[in-house]
Amino acid sequence: MPESKTIVERIEKMIRDVPDFPKKGILFKDITPVLNDAQLFKLAIEEMVMKYKTKGVQRVVGIESRGFIFGAPLALRLGAGFVPVRKKGKLPAKTRAVTYSLEYGEDTLEIHTDAIKKGEKVLLVDDLLATGGTAQAVCKLIEEMGGEIVGISFLIELMFLKGIEKLAGYDVSSIIHY
Numbered sequence: 306m307p308e309s310k311t312i313v314e315r316i317e318k319m320i321r322d323v324p325d326f327p328k329k330g331i332l333f334k335d336i337t338p339v340l341n342d343a344q345l346f347k348l349a350i351e352e353m354v355m356k357y358k359t360k361g362v363q364r365v366v367g368i369e370s371r372g373f374i375f376g377a378p379l380a381l382r383l384g385a386g387f388v389p390v391r392k393k394g395k396l397p398a399k400t401r402a403v404t405y406s407l408e409y410g411e412d413t414l415e416i417h418t419d420a421i422k423k424g425e426k427v428l429l430v431d432d433l434l435a436t437g438g439t440a441q442a443v444c445k446l447i448e449e450m451g452g453e454i455v456g457i458s459f460l461i462e463l464m465f466l467k468g469i470e471k472l473a474g475y476d477v478s479s480i481i482h483y
């Protein structure tokens with residue numbers, strides 16, 4: 306689809322590489338220039354919508370914080386509810402938590418216990434797939450609650466980190482691949 310390819314190229318050009326952020330050795334993929342361009346932001350969301358619009362998505366789960374930016378408009382376009390997954394201590398009502406390993410140490414994410422009902426079809430959204438540890442942990446949370454994960458959508462995948470291997474068995478898609 307040549308039109309779609311052009312969109313991908315335009316989005317790719319707008320992603321800004323920031324070396325050594327937030328720490329030395331990390332090449333940070335800054336998506337804020339894409340958000341800043343009204344037309345490109347819309348096109349990026351539409352590309353993500355296209356892949357899951359026939360999947361009967363009932364809940365879109367966005368991972369704090371850039372997953373919220375893409376997850377909320379996706380939920381609106383898919384006619385689904387939006388569910389935030391947040392860092393420990395941020396959600397006000399009763400939560401379920403998952404703790405997972407990072408390169409150094411560990412992190413905990415939380416979801417409201419009443420946010421997903423058994424059997425609901427869930428689309429998980431984040432801006433970027435790196436090692437896959439974050440998305441894998443959130444999949445565990447969703448499935449413990451009885452949610453059925455019908456897809457995992459990222460704007461960007463860093464293919465060389467092979468995060469996709471941690472998400473084997475899921476319908477994973479990304480718009481931009483590095």
Ligand code: AMP
Nearest residue numbers: 332333334433434435436437438439440
């Ligand atoms: P991971 O669990 O390794 O897949 O990391 C995914 C999370 O870390 C996502 O929420 C990303 O926003 C963030 N992240 C990891 N690496 C980068 C990077 N190079 N540039 C921007 N965000 C990143």
